Amino acid sequence: MSDLLSNLALGADVAFTWSALLYCFLGVVLGMIVGVLPGIGPLPAIAMLLPVTFYIDPTEAIIMLAGIYYGGQYGASTASILLNLPGTPPAAVTCLDGYPMAKQGRAGVALFITAIASLVGSMFGIILVGTLAPVLAHFALEFGAAEYFSLILFALIGTAAIGGDSFPRSISMVALGLLLGIVGQDITSGQFRFTFGIPGIADGLSLVAVAMGIFGVSEVMASAHKERDTHSENFTFRSMLPTREDVRRSWPAMGRGSIFGAICGVLPGAGASMAVFIAYAFEKRISKTPEIFGKGAIEGVTAPEAANNATAQTAFIPTLTLGVPGDAVMAVMLGALMIHGINPGPSLITEQPTMFWGLVVSFLIGNFILVILNIPLVGIWVRLLKIPYSVLFPVILALICIGVYSINYAIFDIFLVIAFGLVGYGMKMLHFPPAPLLLGFILSPMLEENFRRAMLLSRGDWMTFLNQPISAVFVIASALLLLLPVYGWWSVRRKRGKTATMSS
Incomplete structure (x- = not known):
């Protein structure tokens, strides 16, 4: 404990300097703004600001870039709740219950409780970064190709x-x-799969285009013909406050979501997308009223948001201590460190203690800045609901197109997002859920890569997935999840048979 306190004191000496505080503030504010704007997200902002970091201190540079990252996690939930537009892929889960809450006139409550859940998840992640980084990094090393494949398989089946x-x-x-995730060039053979000679998808379908299409454009199409009362919610500070029942149901969900987020953040390659889907699926599975999920369940907002922000903090553990980035944003962070001559790895904490502990303390500062900024701004965000559809929808479509185009600067991606908008609209009409499709698309390349690697290492032995204890646990859990709907169907049919027999 004394070592931890002395390390935090060392970090405070760095993080509480005027220059570090300034860059932390700039980072979280910029992250919040790009998170709120649908379709942009923190990655383009970090990539564009990377050249600027050449001219500032490396520690202050990484503090600013990190602020953009976790600030974006806070901001992304705003567009998800108010407009059903996920600013980042993990925020797509927040749409499922956050947007129905907004339509029920509870947007203020949803945004307020989201800020609290984000803070809880972040604090949990920060504690792990500061206290358990070496232990958790060692645990992550136990995961090989078989374990990753089994974990992803479990996440996909659980998402159902x-x-x-x-x-x-x-x-x-x-x-x-x-299937959509394997479109593009095979990284092993170099063969093009399901591209049909279209150059624009040779490198795969754009994640932003898919997410914005099936969630954003489809929502615009589905709602364009509807009329809305632009004064549906009379916003006051009291209307922001959750009820006692909301608080009672939220705290356990926040805790469980934080745990899932921390675990997925530590595992290289797992990331926030997997964490939020698992957290949501778990809450629905254990709920006594699963039928309310997708209709404005408060747990459906708090658990994913806590998981999302816990992942944003603990994702720095494999990046800094192993040199293994968990996602594209962490890869850019890794590049920023290497540009400054800092080599992430097990020796980073001992070789760069001021940078590591200064970053940890800056997480604390940045997250409290975000809560202080977000809660007063809830009223401004809620008033977005009062903008008429005739004005709001063209702006949304323009932001979607700008956001999608800014990723690859390709006009083709705009046509792609329109196409997936039509697909998403058709799914809405036929009552097919979009969230499982998005998770399957995100995890498809990782699933394929780890399956191939596991089979190569085992020389084609399928039992490799059961011979490894951790992998075996996830495989058995996946099989049980598949059997549960079958058991439910059999139980219903059996009850109907008994009822028919008794009536006859």
Whole structure:
């Protein structure tokens, strides 16, 4: 404990300097803004600001870039709740219950409780970064190709619980997402798969285009013909405050979501997308009223948001201590460190203690700045609901197009987002859930890569997935998840048979 306190004191000496505080403030504010703007996200902002970091201190540079990252996690939930537009892919889960809460006139409550859940998840992640980084990094090293494949398989099957009451429809959406994820060039053979000679998808389908299409454009199309009362919510500070029942249901969900987020953040390659889907699926699975999920369940907002922000903090553990980035943003962070001559790895904490502990303390400062900024701004965000559709929708579509275009600067991506908007609209009409499709699409390349690697290492032995204890646990859990809907169907049919027999 004394060592931890002395390390935090060392970090405070760095993080509480005027220049570090300034760059922390700039980072979190910019991150919040780009998170709120649908379709942009923190990655383009970090990439554009990377050249600026050449001229400032390396520690202050990484503090600013990190602020953009976790600030973006806070801001992304705003567009998800108010407009059903996920600013980042993990925020897509927040749409499922956050947007229905907004339509019920509870946008202020959703945004307020989201800020609290984000803070709880962040604090949990920061504690782990500061106290358990070496232990958790060692645990992550235990995961090989077989373990990663089994974990992803478990996440995909568990996601089927998200998609409403129809398990077969959810599983079919996962399968479709997996197929979309393998479009493009095979990284092993170099062969083009399912590209049909279209150069724009030779490197795969754009994640932003898929997410914005099936969530954003489809929502615009589905709502364009509807009329809305632009004064549906009379916003006051009291209207922001959650009820006692909201608080009672939220705290356990925040805790569980923080744990899932911390675990997925530590595992290189798992990331926030997996964490939020698992957290949501788990809450729905254990809930006594699963039918309210997707209709404005408070747990459906707090658990994913806590998981999202816990992941944003603990994702720095494999990046800094192993040199293994968990996602594209962490890869840019890794590049920023290497540009400054800092080599991430097990010796970073001992070789660069002022940078590491200064970064940890800056996490604390930045997250409190975000809460202080977000809660007063809730009123401004809620008033977005009062903008008429005729004004709001063209702006949303313009922001979507700008955000999608800014990723690869390709006009083709705009046509791609329109195409997936039509697909998403068709899915809405046929009551097919979009969230499992998105998770399948995100995890498809990782699933394929780890499956191939596991089979190569085992020389084609399928038992490798059961011979490894950690992998075996996830495989058995996946099998149980598949059997649960079958058991439910059999139970219902059996009850109907008994009822028919008794009536006859």
